[in-house]
Amino acid sequence: MTKINLFVFAAHHLSGNIAAQRFKxxxxxLDPAKYRIFVFAREPAAGAPAAAVPPAADVTILPLPGHCVGSESSAASSLLTLAAxxxxxxPFLLAGGGGRxxxxxxxxxxxxxxxxxxxxxxxxxxxxxxxxxPIDALIAAASLASRHGIGCLQDFRDGFVFEPLGKPGWLRTRMRKLIEARVVAGAGLVTSVSPPLVADFQRRYPHKAAATLPNGYDPADFAAPGGEAGDDTRVAAILARHVPPGTLLVGHFGRIGASDGSASKSLDFLVDALNASPETAANKHVMxxxxxxxxxxxxxERARFSVSVHGPVERTLALRLMQRCDRLLLLTGSRASCATGKLFEYLAAGADIVCISGVRNAATAILAETGAGHSLLTGESASAGDALRIALSPxxxxxxxxxxxxxxxxxxGMLDRWISEMVQP
Incomplete structure (x- = not known):
């Protein structure tokens, strides 16, 4: 039986971004006896280390130069990509010249x-x-599928037009809708990370198949809790420097408002709630x-409880720190589709998750479904304080x-079934 060849356009694949973990x-x-996989990624910027990629049989990663649509790209380059x-x-007509x-x-x-x-x-x-x-990856997949008449799966980690992503303005909003319609048009299947996003695709593209492919955790990352000896030493040093002995450790990892501005309000709520309840804050440390x-x-800086801030660390060290926490803190805002990648690493790390959110969203639904933690809403101030006390109690x-x-x-296994159906004669 001949193999199925997957041409995966994942520009961020070699970055340390949490988004890269989705397909990495x-x-x-996937079964190497069934699939041959080519991943088209961006090469790391000069001086930036390439993120570690799990070894896999018959997976070829091609790091390629060039800018993608965004702040780093020239207007002419971005317009060319969007025109494609x-x-x-x-893009095939331009393949012969220009080099790097x-x-x-x-x-x-x-x-x-x-x-x-x-x-x-x-x-x-x-x-x-x-x-x-970036959008470049979806345009590339649509272009290759159209040129060769092959199946196409378009995966939306974020909503693109479902929520106010990117710069505001009616013209940009209109262009996002037109471009999204074009990359969806050639797809045999559209996938996204959460049911609200998939429901939106089903409503706006009723003749297209759409399915939820959630973010997730890689069990191999958590198979050896001890980790690298060097990581263990650094974990111990960080905990000794920041965390008072005998306290219940509540850990938050990654960004908050830099990813979703509305999530910063959940941080405000947490600080105000703990400041207002010394009993709840007693013997707790938030890192x-x-x-x-x-x-x-x-x-x-307004906090009147034990708190520390440590800068970004490499992913392997962050995972080891997560496994040492007694609670893991998730702060989300007003986006109904929010199911941030860190949630799934939190799930695998094992500690109960405390989610503070502006709305009930995909993340709060996953916590309820899995039994992995507690959710409280910032708008329910009367009961949220009690909910926080319960969430931080044994x-x-x-x-x-x-x-x-x-x-x-x-x-x-889900992806394998979808692709198998896509290539059926």
Whole structure:
């Protein structure tokens, strides 16, 4: 039986961004006897270390130069990439010149076109997968699928037009809707991270198949709780420096408002609630590991409880620190679709999760479904203080906890079924 070739456009694949974990951990669990995988990524910036990628059989990663649509890209380069959403042959026409100065989209499609043509000539089946963000990856997948008449799966990690992502303005909003419609048009399946996002795609594109492919955790990352000896030493040093002995450790990892401005209000709520209840705050220490905004640091300066701030650390060290926490803190805002990647690493780390949110969203639904923690809403001030006290107290009984649907191993099975259906004659 010939293999199925997957051409995965994941520009962020070699970055340390939490978004990179979405497919980085997923692809290695696909059957190497069935799949041959090519991942088209951006090469790391000069001087920046490449993030570790799990080894996997028959997975080829191609780091390619070039800018993607965004603040770093010139207006001409961005316009060319966006134009390619409407004029599918355009990037292939530009593949012959420009060298490393060509946009990432052109570089990726030049390589993918050559590889795909060769595999099709050998009588093998091929599927293109685009994973947002950036938008360049979705445009690349649509372009390759259109050129060769192959199946296409478009994966939206974020909503693109579902929520106010990117710069505001009616023209940008209109362009996002048009570009999204173009990349969805050629897809056999659209996937996204949470039911609210999938429901939105189903409403706006009723003739397109859409399914939830949630973020998840890689069980291999948590298979050896001891981790690297060096990480253990650094974990011990951080805890000794920041955390008073005998306290219940509440850990928050990653960004808050830098990813979702509305989530900073949940931090305000936490500080106000603990300041107002010395009993709840007693013998607790809240540790923030990651990037905070200036306003968030100012909020923490108001804290009258034990708190510390540690800058960003590499992912392996962050995972070890998570496993040493008694509670894990999740702060979300007003986005109904929010199911941030850190939630799934929290699930696998094992401690109960305390989610403070502006609304009931995908994250609070996952906590209720898995039995992995408590959620409280900032708008319910009268009862939220009591809910926080309960969430930070020792559990009265062992809750039924089932996080298995969010394992990359289980999700690889879902992806395998979808792709298999896509290539059926």
């Amino acid at each position: 951990g997923l692809l290695k669990y 959403a409407f004029v599918r042959p355009l 100065a060509r946009p990432w989209l052109v570089q990726a499609l030049a390589e993918a076109d050559r590889l795909c043509a060769g595999r099709l000539a050998a009588g093998e089946r091929c599927v293109a997968i685009g994973t947002y963000s 923030f590991v990651g990037e905070l905004t200036d306003a968030e640091r100012a909020t923490l 559990p009265a009984a062992t809750a039924q906890r089932d996080i298995s649907p969010y394992s990359k191993l289980a999700q690889a």
